[in-house]
Amino acid sequence: MGSIELLSDQGFRTDGRRPHELRKIQCRMGVFRQADGSAYIEQGNTKALATVYGPHELTGLGRSKAQHDKVFVNCQYSMATFSTGERKKRPQGDRRSQEMSLNLQRTFEAAIMTQLYPRSQIDIYVQILQSDGGNYCACVNAATLALIDAGIPMKDYVCACSAGFVSDTPLMDISNLEETIGGPEMIVALLPKSEQIVLFQMNNRLHVDNLEPVLELATKGCKDVYAVLDRVVRDHVTEVCSSLDRS
Template sequence: MSRNKELLSKIGLRLDGRRANELRRIRCKLGVFGQPDGSAYLEQGLTKVLAAVYGPHQVRGNKSKARHDECILNCQFSMAVFSTSERKKRPRGDRKSTEMSLHLHQALLSVIKTELYPWSQIDVYVEVLHADGGVYSACVNAATLALIDAGIPLKEYVCSCTASLANNDIPMVDIAHQEEMLGGATLTVAAMPMSGKIVLMEMSQRFHMDHLSKVMEKALQGCKDIKVILDQAIRDHVKDVGCSTGWANTNQKVGR
């Protein structure tokens, strides 16, 4: 019997009470720090992420890296030592963190208008405070908010979401850690929801071709739904600039 059988009950509910097409609750806040040029805090379910943006500023270190036609984008991913049940010995610099930094760089580089800042550099730092599934997706979404808070011109939002299969043939969106452990392959997609362009796609395991298209469609729909939530958070933040702001809270479940 496949472990996927356990992911959906007979009445179509997941382990945390969501339907297959429902996102976890997303809460986010912009401008959480004063020192960076832009910052954001995002909770996606129990996954909690901080993002900070510095720049554009003069290229630091080796000046020969500076480019005359675009800025340099530096992305660094790290996880707090207390972010998982097993304490990490190295919060950054390990193989996984390096890979996540590269994937984050790929997603953000696709939307930042780098040509507007020649001879400059933009630094994006993302730290995971608590990991409970969909870590990369939460990092992309938090970094997008931080870039917008920093006033960096973007072509459009870049959002990320995960999807998988339940009961061998039912696609479900926004996979939590427990579902990742009990389920099968997980598809992670980073996309530009408005244009529908996919900028990164990664599978934890192989999908059968009969299932890949519907799982990808579910992940893309998740990106579109997340974009709506992030957009509303930014609009609320703009209205409340200069005031003591509360949470941009999305208590309602989003799904189609």
């Protein structure tokens, strides 16, 4: 299948979206009472779950990672064995999962007010329950909601979005099909208010002339994600306050 089929002559993608449109996003906060914070998100057919524990005292082997001036952010990424059509083992310690975990750690170290919790630890666990493209972005967005649910101070929301480039056209929030048979993929994690990029990653080559429009679309996607997440947070706070008033 050629990449031309990813975009019709009328400008529609295989899932019916325009090039500049996000997939439908649905999310919930506070899905686990056992965790300090938790969230579930669906971006198209990609589904991710995030839980947050802490801040808490470092114990055991974690004490060696203690930092006197800031919190240690521990991130662990994994994929459920049933998350894709390939029924094979996906060990938590495989190279891809370790790379994703490290990227998540760097992303949230730039957003969390780490200086408020010296010599302590925050654990962020994210799992892909169903994979259909944009796994990292879904994990970042879910973890952001879980951190807010846990009441951990952050400089800003962290919002992530991918962008691709097919048939001389930038595409926002690309799906697994577009990742697989399309061209370059750009992943951006952004603090939307300051527009500070906290993670930038390119998969495959992209001509420098096309870099700016693709980056602009990915940045716009992050801001569109922010609008969705902010609405979810406000609705959740209203719901929590209402339940407290009733009790």
